[in-house]
Amino acid sequence: MARRLLGAGATDMKFVRKDGVERSHSMSLDPIEDDRGQVTGYVSTSEDITERKEAEGRLVEALATEREAVERLREVDQVKDAFVSSVSHELRTPITSILGYTEMLEDGVYGRLNDEQLDAVRRLSANSARLLSLIDDLLTLSRVQEDGIGFADRIVDLRKIVAAGVAVVAPTLEQRDLRLDVDIPEEPLPFLGDRDMLERVVINLVGNAVKFTPEGGRVEVALTCDDHTAEIAVSDTGIGIPADEQERLFSRFFRSSLAQQQAIPGSGLGLSIAHAIVEKHGGAMAVESEPGRGTVFRVRLPLLTAS
Ligand SMILES: Nc1ncnc2c1ncn2[C@@H]1O[C@H](COP(=O)(O)OP(=O)(O)O)[C@@H](O)[C@H]1O
Ligand SMILES: [Mg+2]
Numbered sequence: 001m002a003r004r005l006l007g008a009g010a011t012d013m014k015f016v017r018k019d020g021v022e023r024s025h026s027m028s029l030d031p032i033e034d035d036r037g038q039v040t041g042y043v044s045t046s047e048d049i050t051e052r053k054e055a056e057g058r059l060v061e062a063l064a065t066e067r068e069a070v071e072r073l074r075e076v077d078q079v080k081d082a083f084v085s086s087v088s089h090e091l092r093t094p095i096t097s098i099l100g101y102t103e104m105l106e107d108g109v110y111g112r113l114n115d116e117q118l119d120a121v122r123r124l125s126a127n128s129a130r131l132l133s134l135i136d137d138l139l140t141l142s143r144v145q146e147d148g149i150g151f152a153d154r155i156v157d158l159r160k161i162v163a164a165g166v167a168v169v170a171p172t173l174e175q176r177d178l179r180l181d182v183d184i185p186e187e188p189l190p191f192l193g194d195r196d197m198l199e200r201v202v203i204n205l206v207g208n209a210v211k212f213t214p215e216g217g218r219v220e221v222a223l224t225c226d227d228h229t230a231e232i233a234v235s236d237t238g239i240g241i242p243a244d245e246q247e248r249l250f251s252r253f254f255r256s257s258l259a260q261q262q263a264i265p266g267s268g269l270g271l272s273i274a275h276a277i278v279e280k281h282g283g284a285m286a287v288e289s290e291p292g293r294g295t296v297f298r299v300r301l302p303l304l305t306a307s
Helices: 050-106 114-143 158-173 196-209 243-248 257-261 270-280
Strands: 010-016 020-031 039-048 154-157 179-183 190-195 216-223 229-236 283-292 295-303
Touching: 010 190, 020 050, 020 229, 050 114, 114 196, 114 270, 154 158, 154 196, 158 179, 158 196, 158 229, 190 196, 196 270, 196 295, 243 283, 270 283, 270 295
Parallel strands: 179 216
Antiparallel strands: 010 020, 020 039, 154 190, 216 229, 229 295, 283 295
C-alpha cells in the first residue's frame, strides 16, 4: 500500500543515457506504511516523459507563433482602418463641393436648364449624395471603432431614442404598403449612453426592416426590459437572410445573396456600424431569420443596477 508523500509530488529531471541521448523523467517518492500507519520505507518511481515533454514544447512554440500572427494581423488591420479613415476624410471635401454645385445648377443659378439637362443634374446630385452617405458611414464606423473617442455618455431615455429613430425612417413608409407597429413602455427607461449613436442603431435596424420587406408586410419595433437588460427588438416579415450567411452579417460591406439578387440598394455598412455601437455600450446583438418569412434583430443593453 504505497501512498504518495504529502506535498512531495513528482519532480521532472533530465538524464543523459549512456549513448548520449537526453531523456526526461518524472520522479516521485512514495512512502510505504505498515498496518499501523508507520512508514517503513519509500518507493521511488520514474516515468520516461521525454515524448510528452517534446509534444508540450511543440505546442508552446505553435501557440507563440499563432500569437505573433494574430498580433501582426491586428497591426495590418489598424493600418487599413487608418487608411480608410484618412481617404474618407479626403473624399468628403470634393464630394461636398460637387453636391453644392449640382444644387446651384438645379436651382438655376447658372441659367435655366431644359428638362433633359435637369434630369442629368438630378442624377449627378443623387449619386453624389449616395457617395457622401457611404463616406459618412465609413467615417462613423472608424470613429466608433476607435477606443473611447466620440462617445458622449449621458443618461438617456431609451423610449425617446426608439421613438426618434422610428420617426426618421417613418417618411419612407409614405409610398409603401407596410404596417409599422411600435411598442414602447409607459415608464421611462434610463440608460447611460450616447444618444445620437444609439439612435443610429435604431435607424439602421428599422431602415433595413422597411427596405427588406415587400409590400403588404409588417414591421414591428418593441422596447422591453427586465431587471438587468433593456431589449430593442425589430421584427419584419421580409425577405430574410439565408442561415449560412448570418455569421457574416456584422462584417463590413456584407450584403446577403437575396439582397443582391433582388437588387435592393445598400452599402453593407449599416449593420457593422450598429453592431460596433452596441458593443461599445457593453451590449450584444442577435438575429433570427428565415428566408421568405422574416427577420428579428435584438439589441440587448445592460442596465445600470444598484448593487
Ligand atoms: N431586416 C432584414 N431583412 C433581410 N435582410 C437584412 C435585414 N437587415 C439586414 N439584412 C441583410 O444584411 C445586409 C447588411 O445590412 P446593412 O449593413 O444594413 O447594409 P445595407 O442596408 O446597406 O445593405 C443587407 O444587405 C441585407 O442583405
Ligand atoms: Mg442598412
